[in-house]
Amino acid sequence: MASEAPVGAAAPPSAWRLALLAGVFFTGMTLMEIVLEGATRRFSHAETVGLLLTLAQFSGCTVLAVLGGGASGAVQGPAAPEGPAAAARGWLPFVGLSCLVWCGTGLANVAVSWVQYPVKVVFKSSKLIPTMGVSVLMGNSRTFGALDYLAAVLLCAGAAGFSFHAGKIGESSQLVLLGIALLTCTMFCDAVSANAQQRLMQRTGVPPMVMMLRLNLCGVLVSLGILAASGQAGVAARLLAAEPLVLAYSPGGCWESGGSAEAWPAPPSRGRPGAA
Secondary structure (H helix, E strand, O other), X not given: OXXXXXXXXXXXXXXXXXXXXXXXXXXXXHHHHHHHHHHHHHXXXXXXXXXXHHHHHHHHHHHHHHHOOOOOOXXXXXXXXXXXXXXXXXXXXXXXXXXXXXXXXXXXXXXXXXXXXXXXHHHHOOOHHHHHHHHHHOOOOOOOXXXXXXXXXXXXXXXXXXXXXXXXXXXXXXXXXXXXXXXXXXXXXXXXXXXXXXXXXXXXXXXXXXXXHHHHHHHHHHHHHHHHXXXXXXXXXXXXXXXXXXXXOOHXXXXXXXXXXXXXXXXOOOOOOOOO
């Protein structure tokens, strides 16, 4: 008979499962960037396309989370809300998280209106330093060594060098700088949101698929609100009527999100709520 894990302890995933999920995550990220770049090159109204692609990513991940059992999951431990008012308050962290994730995703999709797409990919890949720093500040990990930070600095320095001559042909320098500023903002939003998700799942008992469902459902609402507030709703409607395939250009994001959600360790059980 297999040995049982101690009460309240989160059973770590096996090595082969971690390798499989890492492969799913990497493949999903690669596929997502390929199809998103294809969308930015194929369709006009680049800013509107960026907003629509963000909405499609949140919508697709919501459906994937439902299929993965997120709707039937429940928050464990003392964080589990009781009563309608408490249940409503329990959604507030996911609303804030969805805004952060939208900034990390939506701003990057909009930024490619003015900068070359590979620049976006490099910036998104260079969130290592802010993620490490926020992780230490939030108590999610140990303090990193000098060698760890040196490797991260070299990676980000490569991104900074790549950003030279980053603008698209014909774009003004002011808009190129705006695109770089948006991409810089996405790095810090990604760093905070990733660590906040880890904190919610590992310290307050939110299962991965429940996290994925609530976060992306709130993200759909945030995306719709931003689309309406930006004045692009009419343009988006006309674009969808002429090119309905716009929303089909983000399957990789759902694949990547599902793999990353499953890769998280299981949350602590009720025996030791909040155990790290």
